[in-house]
Every structure is written in structure tokens, then in C-alpha cells.
Amino acid sequence: MANHKSALKRIRRNEAVRLRNRYQHKTVRNAIKKLRSEEDKKTALTLLPTVVGMIDKLAKRNIIHDNKASNLKSKLMKRVAAM
Structure with a gap:
């Protein structure tokens, strides 16, 4: 166990950051799934910029x-363009 005050604070901080990152990552994954399952091109085109923005923020x-973000955006744009 940590003996220093700063080490204890770092442990608390790391856990808070980990949970926030997990939440944001899961939210983006759900948005990507929603975009991929979309059948209508018009709604997909309106969803695409928000999903791309979320990916960029991650x-x-x-x-x-960065490369994973680029690959995700590329695949999503290809999918929407092919509709």
C-alpha cells in the first residue's frame, strides 16, 4: 500500500480518470454501432459528423x-458513401 499522501492521491486520480475514459470509449463504441446499423443514408449522413467528432476527441x-481513429473514420465514411 502507498505510504505517501501524494501516492494515495495519485491512486484516487488514476481511478477517476480510468472510469471517465472507459465511459467515453463505450459511448463512442455505441455511437459507431448505431451508425453502422443505420439503413437510411440521410440519417447516416447526419450522424456521421457527430461520430467522427467523438472519435477525434478520443x-x-x-x-x-491516432491510427485507430483514422481507420475507424475511414471505414465509417466508406460505409456511408456506399449506401
Whole structure:
């Protein structure tokens, strides 16, 4: 167990950040699933910018890797364009 006050604070902080990152990542995954399951092109086109923005925000905060974000965005845009 940690002996220093700062180490205890770091443990609390890490847990809070981990839970926040987990929540944001799961929210984006659900949005991606919703976009992928969309059948109507018009609604997919309106959903796409918000999902892309969410993915960019995850990449900016280092929750996911930049390349993963690029791959996700590329696949989603291809899927919507092919509708």
C-alpha cells in the first residue's frame, strides 16, 4: 500500500480518470454501432459528423491511438458513401 499522501492521491486520480475514459470509449463504441446499423443514408449522413467528432476527441485525449481513429473514420465514411 502507498505510504505517501501524494501516492494515495495519485491512486484516487488514476481511478477517476480510468472510469471517465472507459465511459467515453463505450459511448463512442455505441455511437459507431448505431451508425453502422443505420439503413437510411440521410440519417447516416447526419450522424456521421457527430461520430467522427467523438472519435477525434478520443484520439486527442489519447484514449485511442491516432491510427485507430483514422481507420475507424475511414471505414465509417466508406460505409456511408456506399449506401
